[in-house]
Amino acid sequence: MIEFFDNENFPYSLHYNDSNLLDITSYDNSLVLDMFDTIAYICYKDFYTKRDEDVNNKEKLSLEIPVENYEKLEKCKKKFEYLINYMTNGEEWNINFIQCLNKKEIISGRLPLEPSVKYNSISLLSGGLDALSGTVAEKGNKTIYVTFGTNLIEASNAQKIYNKIIDKNKNANVYVKKVMLNSEQHYTERTRSLMFIGCCLIFADFYSIKKIKIYENGIMSLNPKFNFSRRVTKTTNQKTIYLINEILSELGINVEVENPFRYLTKAQVISQIPKEYFEIISNETRTCSKNSGIIHFSNKSKGNFHCGLCIACILRQIGTINNNLLDYDNNYLLPIDLYKFEDILEYESTISKKRESGKDYTKAKYKYLEKRSLIEYYKTYYRNIKSGKIFDYIDLNKKYYKDNDYYKKISEMLKCFSEELEKYFENLKRWGKLWKKILKD
Numbered sequence: 087m088i089e090f091f092d093n094e095n096f097p098y099s100l101h102y103n104d105s106n107l108l109d110i111t112s113y114d115n116s117l118v119l120d121m122f123d124t125i126a127y128i129c130y131k132d133f134y135t136k137r138d139e140d141v142n143n144k145e146k147l148s149l150e151i152p153v154e155n156y157e158k159l160e161k162c163k164k165k166f167e168y169l170i171n172y173m174t175n176g177e178e179w180n181i182n183f184i185q186c187l188n189k190k191e192i193i194s195g196r197l198p199l200e201p202s203v204k205y206n207s208i209s210l211l212s213g214g215l216d217a218l219s220g221t222v223a224e225k226g227n228k229t230i231y232v233t234f235g236t237n238l239i240e241a242s243n244a245q246k247i248y249n250k251i252i253d254k255n256k257n258a259n260v261y262v263k264k265v266m267l268n269s270e271q272h273y274t275e276r277t278r279s280l281m282f283i284g285c286c287l288i289f290a291d292f293y294s295i296k297k298i299k300i301y302e303n304g305i306m307s308l309n310p311k312f313n314f315s316r317r318v319t320k321t322t323n324q325k326t327i328y329l330i331n332e333i334l335s336e337l338g339i340n341v342e343v344e345n346p347f348r349y350l351t352k353a354q355v356i357s358q359i360p361k362e363y364f365e366i367i368s369n370e371t372r373t374c375s376k377n378s379g380i381i382h383f384s385n386k387s388k389g390n391f392h393c394g395l396c397i398a399c400i401l402r403q404i405g406t407i408n409n410n411l412l413d414y415d416n417n418y419l420l421p422i423d424l425y426k427f428e429d430i431l432e433y434e435s436t437i438s439k440k441r442e443s444g445k446d447y448t449k450a451k452y453k454y455l456e457k458r459s460l461i462e463y464y465k466t467y468y469r470n471i472k473s474g475k476i477f478d479y480i481d482l483n484k485k486y487y488k489d490n491d492y493y494k495k496i497s498e499m500l501k502c503f504s505e506e507l508e509k510y511f512e513n514l515k516r517w518g519k520l521w522k523k524i525l526k527d
Contacts, residue, residue, distance in 0.1 A: 090130070090267060093152050093186060097126030100265050102288070104194055108230070108258055109202060110292055114191040116154040117337060118291050123190075124159065125284035127151045128170055128181070129277045134269040144178040152186035155337075159183045162333050169329040173277055173320050203256065205230050208290050209299040210282045211259070212236075213243030215371040215402060216347060219355045220301025221251055222363065223346070229257050230293070232286045235264040236278050239372055246370040251363065260289065275375065279321040283330060283343055290341045298343045300327075303352040304499050306401060307345060310479035312466050318397065319375065324348060328486040349495040351503045352405035367414045373402040394418030395456040400464060407513055408506045420453050423517040427454045461514065464507060471504040 091097050098119045113119075127149050137143045153159045160183050170179050209224050211217050211231035221231065231248055235241040241261065248259045262285040279300060286298045302322035309318045320326050327343050334341055347355055359367065375398040392399050403422055406415040416422070424430050431450040438446050470476040482493060489495065 090134075090269070091123070091127060093188065096152070096186075096188075096190060097123045097130075097265075098190065098192070098288075101126070101262050101285070102192060104196060106260050106262060107192070107194065108260065108289065110192065110288070111194040111196045112192060113288060113292060114189075115288075115291055116190040117158065118287050118339060119190040119192075120153040120155050120159055121334075121337060121339060122284045122287055123153065124151050124166065124181075124183075125280055128166070128179075129281040129284075130265070130267060132170075132174060132274060132277045134267050134271055136270045139175070139177060142178060144180050147177060148180040148182070150182050150184050153183050154186055154190045156183055156185040158337055162336055165329065165333050165336070169326070169333065170277070172329065173280065173326060175276070175318075175320075203228055203258065205258065205289075205293045205295060207297070207299065208232065208286050208293075208295045209301065210279070210286065211244045211248060212282065213240040213247065213370070213372050215367065215373050215405070216301050216303050216306075216352070216355050217244070218247055218251075218363065218366060218371050219358050220299065220347070221247055222359060223301070224299070225252050225257065227257075230260060230286075230289050230295075231257065232260045232262065232282065232289065234262045234278070234282045234285045236275060236281075237264075243370045243372050247366060250366060250370075260285070276319055276321060279326075280330070287339070287341060291339070296341060298341060300343060300345050301347050301355075302345055303350055303355045303401075303405075304345075304348045304496070305351050305503055306398065307348060308480050308496075309397070310467070310470075310476070312463065312470070312479055323481075324486045325481055325483070349492075349499050351499055351506060352401050353408035353506050354499075354502065356405045356409050356411065364411065364414045367406070367411065368417060373398045375399075392418045394420035394422060395453055395460060397460065397463065400460045404464070404506055404510045407510050420457060425454075425457065425514070425517060427451070430454050430457075464510070468504055468507045468511070471500050471507075476500060 091100075131147060131149055135143070135146050137146055151159075163181055163183065166181050167179050170181075171177060205228050207224055207227045207229040209220060209229050209231055211221060211233045213233070224231070231252070233241060233244040245259070245261070252259070283298055283300065289295070290298055300322055307322045307324060309320065309323065311318045322345055324345070327345060331342050372392070374392045375396045392402070394403075399418065402415065406412055412422070420430065421433070424433055427450065430453055431446060434446040434450040467476070470479065482496065484492070
């Protein structure tokens with residue numbers, strides 16, 4: 087393990103090797119390598135800086151990034167700081183570039199060969215449900231699927247999705263392993279999409295692929311905060327994608343990031359998955375945004391990797407309910423039909439480890455309050471759609487969108503989502519009388 091990256095340990099040299107470079111035997115576009123290194127410095131600083139996010143952490147979030155193309159990167163300094171400030175819910179960052187003296191290049195020990203496949207597309211493969219649907223959409227397109235190993239569960243799921251769906255003679259899968267640093271981790275995945283995109287850049291450049299596709303439903307990408315105290319992810323927000331593309335353009339890197347699912351709800355994304363892949367939904371996709379190390383999850387069973395009480399899990403449930411696929415989506419730490427505190431407490435006692443049984447009440451209370459808060463969040467979402475006030479909470483600046491009819495498409499998506507929420511709420515009413523009070527107008 088290393089403490090952090092430095093002039094002796096450039097991030098690109100620690101992430102790429104003969105096992106994941108496909109046909110690349112030598113590569114010397116130092117601008118792309120500088121961009122990857124900058125992204126890695128930022129993301130790993132976010133991953134490995136333990137902190138209270140409600141205080142000013144600018145000193146902790148200061149970076150010195152060695153780059154070969156100093157003048158070009160320095161001109162983008164403010165843009166990088168603005169991007170990461172937006173992605174980390176307003177945290178202040180201090181990004182400084184320094185001139186590195188060593189040449190950045192990749193030189194493999196393999197003999198150079200002509201590319202084995204003329205790849206047409208490059209797509210992120212995260213191991214999530216949206217990524218499964220995106221993989222199906224891309225599978226006939228001679229696509230490079232790129233996975234960054236954020237965690238072992240997600241990396242394993244991505245590999246299983248690829249192996250079960252993809253024709254390996256026409257497509258490729260690249261796995262970029264996360265570097266473990268000798269520091270305490272800060273449990274966040276807010277910037278992980280940025281790291282995924284960074285991992286794609288070298289392949290997009292080498293194979294002259296103009297677009298990097300990140301498949302994420304439009305509802306999660308919008309992810310309005312309303313007046314709730316909880317933090318929301320902006321990892322695939324259209325503004326985030328616009329800011330990334332703005333930096334790429336200014337640097338002269340001829341690649342764009344695009345989200346093909348930006349106008350689809352989660353339910354619509356799920357509806358595009360063919361029946362023969364339904365089993366994968368349950369066993370090999372991970373959506374949960376909670377960290378499994380949370381003390382209230384210490385009684386979780388092996389293989390149970392969805393909490394059932396985060397924004398992402400509830401949105402997943404809304405999507406599967408609207409596709410009548412609950413039989414393929416029941417692997418939640420808190421079962422989908424539990425709402426009453428006394429029922430949650432009773433369930434907790436049935437799954438609790440002996441040494442943890444004295445903490446059943448605390449864990450049940452946490453899960454009850456989290457679930458109640460999330461139901462309130464989506465009820466507020468519904469009311470704001472129906473009243474038209476939703477547009478007060480989402481940033482739809484036209485410069486973020488290339489489609490002239492983007493406003494109409496988002497309006498149609500939100501209308502569809504309100505109908506999906508109605509079906510979800512009807513299920514809640516059937517499942518627990520207690521929730522009638524929460525759900526009534």
